[in-house]
Amino acid sequence: MPLIENGRIGEDAWSFIPDGEPVPNDRPVIISFERWQAERDSFEGRNARLGVRLKSGTLAGAIAADLDRFSLVAVEFAKFRDGRGFSTARELRERYGYTGEIRAVGHVIPDQYLYLVRTGFTSVEAPEGTNPDSWANALTEVTIAFQPSLDDTAPLSLLRRKLKVGQADVG
Amino acid sequence: MNHIAPGARAGIYHYDEIDRQFVAERVEQFRKQVDRRLSGELTEEEFKPIRLMNGLYLQLHAYMLRIAVPYGVMSATQLRKLSAIGRKYDRGYGHFTTRQNLQYNWIKLEDTPAILHELAEVDMHALQTSGNCVRNVTTDPFVGAAKDEVVDGRVYAEILRQWTTMHPEFTYLPRKFKIAISGAESDRAAVRIHDVGLLARRNEKGEPGFSFYVGGGLGRSPFVGKLVREWVAQEDFVAYLEAILRVYNQYGRRDNIYKARIKILVHELGLEKFTQEVEEEFARLRGPKYRLDPEIVEGIRKHFAPPPFEELPDHSESLERARAADPAFANWLAVNVAEHKAPGYAIATVSLKPAGGIPGDATCDQMDLVADLAERHSFGELRVTHVQNLVLAHVKKDELYDLWKQLDAAGLGSANAGLIGDIIACPGLDYCALANARSIPLAQAISARFADPLRQRTIGELGIKISGCINACGHHHVGAIGILGVDKKGTEYYQITVGGDPTLTTAIGDILGPAVTETEAVDAIEAIVDVYLANRSDESERFIDTLKRVGHAPFKERIYAAD
Numbered sequence: 001m002p003l004i005e006n007g008r009i010g011e012d013a014w015s016f017i018p019d020g021e022p023v024p025n026d027r028p029v030i031i032s033f034e035r036w037q038a039e040r041d042s043f044e045g046r047n048a049r050l051g052v053r054l055k056s057g058t059l060a061g062a063i064a065a066d067l068d069r070f071s072l073v074a075v076e077f078a079k080f081r082d083g084r085g086f087s088t089a090r091e092l093r094e095r096y097g098y099t100g101e102i103r104a105v106g107h108v109i110p111d112q113y114l115y116l117v118r119t120g121f122t123s124v125e126a127p128e129g130t131n132p133d134s135w136a137n138a139l140t141e142v143t144i145a146f147q148p149s150l151d152d153t154a155p156l157s158l159l160r161r162k163l164k165v166g167q168a169d170v171g
Numbered sequence: 172m173n174h175i176a177p178g179a180r181a182g183i184y185h186y187d188e189i190d191r192q193f194v195a196e197r198v199e200q201f202r203k204q205v206d207r208r209l210s211g212e213l214t215e216e217e218f219k220p221i222r223l224m225n226g227l228y229l230q231l232h233a234y235m236l237r238i239a240v241p242y243g244v245m246s247a248t249q250l251r252k253l254s255a256i257g258r259k260y261d262r263g264y265g266h267f268t269t270r271q272n273l274q275y276n277w278i279k280l281e282d283t284p285a286i287l288h289e290l291a292e293v294d295m296h297a298l299q300t301s302g303n304c305v306r307n308v309t310t311d312p313f314v315g316a317a318k319d320e321v322v323d324g325r326v327y328a329e330i331l332r333q334w335t336t337m338h339p340e341f342t343y344l345p346r347k348f349k350i351a352i353s354g355a356e357s358d359r360a361a362v363r364i365h366d367v368g369l370l371a372r373r374n375e376k377g378e379p380g381f382s383f384y385v386g387g388g389l390g391r392s393p394f395v396g397k398l399v400r401e402w403v404a405q406e407d408f409v410a411y412l413e414a415i416l417r418v419y420n421q422y423g424r425r426d427n428i429y430k431a432r433i434k435i436l437v438h439e440l441g442l443e444k445f446t447q448e449v450e451e452e453f454a455r456l457r458g459p460k461y462r463l464d465p466e467i468v469e470g471i472r473k474h475f476a477p478p479p480f481e482e483l484p485d486h487s488e489s490l491e492r493a494r495a496a497d498p499a500f501a502n503w504l505a506v507n508v509a510e511h512k513a514p515g516y517a518i519a520t521v522s523l524k525p526a527g528g529i530p531g532d533a534t535c536d537q538m539d540l541v542a543d544l545a546e547r548h549s550f551g552e553l554r555v556t557h558v559q560n561l562v563l564a565h566v567k568k569d570e571l572y573d574l575w576k577q578l579d580a581a582g583l584g585s586a587n588a589g590l591i592g593d594i595i596a597c598p599g600l601d602y603c604a605l606a607n608a609r610s611i612p613l614a615q616a617i618s619a620r621f622a623d624p625l626r627q628r629t630i631g632e633l634g635i636k637i638s639g640c641i642n643a644c645g646h647h648h649v650g651a652i653g654i655l656g657v658d659k660k661g662t663e664y665y666q667i668t669v670g671g672d673p674t675l676t677t678a679i680g681d682i683l684g685p686a687v688t689e690t691e692a693v694d695a696i697e698a699i700v701d702v703y704l705a706n707r708s709d710e711s712e713r714f715i716d717t718l719k720r721v722g723h724a725p726f727k728e729r730i731y732a733a734d
Contacts, residue, residue: 080217081220083343086339
């Protein structure tokens, strides 16, 4: 599936390994949170990068204690209307200080991309056949935000200003 | 784009270039989204929430477009534009809603981008008037004018308007989210039936702060909002709401649309556990990033500076002469006019509830007239109330008679604010796909039955609220008399509740007995009124107070005696 990063289709170094299938040791893989819970000891001493995939109902707190084991957290959207993932990402960043990749997987639409970026997601797994222009456009079509974004350190006195993401990250 | 200045002295938030750019970008974004739907790139399921968050809602016969009127305050110029749109794209009228907005009930999808473009010319839009996001924040329609005001709710409602606009985290909530603020001693904003209800207060140092009530709401499971925190300082205002919404977004139910509002979460978790979750989140969020800077607050407050009131004596000779000479005017004065904080001024409620009329409807000609009158008599500004009336908030007492005569000539002079003719009704089965029964014809029949203004005044304060289904858009739960439309094997029936109260002493009404037919309903209401008049201790005892004292029995006896 196409991976969207910084408004463009990018290379995906990661692969998801379904539960029950052997986990390769020589490349970055994503496993389910359930597998992590059941088999965590088997990942001791692993050198290649590891990612974990959280279902919509699994909130940030569930993985908080183990975050240093993961270079990537994939947050699933069962339905695009189910907005829990926005809070999950924000909690991972703000509350638990996670600095690795946060990826949106499942059902998300380009119209949500700006919200995803602003709550701390770094990449999105888009469906096959998606229109890349819609993703690129989503970051630039609205250039004004009224509340602080995840990466802002400035106080709320900037209740209203230009969006950084629309200017710096994407041309 | 053709920008039209909305009127310098109106007590609205005045857009600057950045605000205008934002609205223009959103209009353009929606235009592209419509194209992507038409090309099939977006499925109908995916397009629906996008369309809703742009105010477009599919009713029974046509699309409805709901225009945001932030906290119910707008300028005469903006009202004139709403009238022009109603004439051009609807059927010559508009409908004012309980969310202090305006909706058009007969809109074509393909006209929507053009309408949004025209709205943007007067700094208006339809954003977040529908959908599972934070909706238009409502406040006291007498804000900035009421004698009992402690804090100006517009300032904080505007801060929330900005903070919730395209909030990246809270735009796909479990369900819609409604906030109301009241900054006066009397609650005219029904704060405790909101997802979050805010009472603005001042501490002994005179600093503003807020009591937070959470989990109020009507619908099929009505709840009165519970006090979650007595005092939140101004600097923590946004942080505390952010904490509440984050708890709700994570833990609110998403498995059942009828259990998805925050009231169910508060109920199921229990107040103590819910409060604990919010407090934990708040303790962590508190800090420079979410601190509301006093300079920002003062910057926004400047938009709502009082208009240039003249120094006037509080007593008006001409008003007293008119009162003595014209009994109909004297009646309107007693019922529809409230005290203003500036001497020599008054607050006038323009009733959109003529006898036999459709509650909240205004023709485009009426809107133009009110816009003219607002310019002539109230600094070019007016308000929409959650009871579906309009308010001219700053009228010179000397000019009230002139104002009333012009209103009355246009069918807008009914003297029934807060009385039995001042009915709230949802669109009902005439428009709404969810409804089980019609609301409007019943409202019309009741208001026609009680058409006599003096009879209404004799009955006194008595709110009737009608919903065409259990979703309770007509607020029937908090009507002194509430009426709920139900469907029994294809026939419309109406269930009557009594004792509801939307003010600070919030109460949910109790069902009086079995549902009745439409014809019986009007007689039943009249019977309830007769029993009340026969039982009240004196003229000052309100309907709900008599009801508390004598109980349901005498009312039931009269209505259901024949059964």
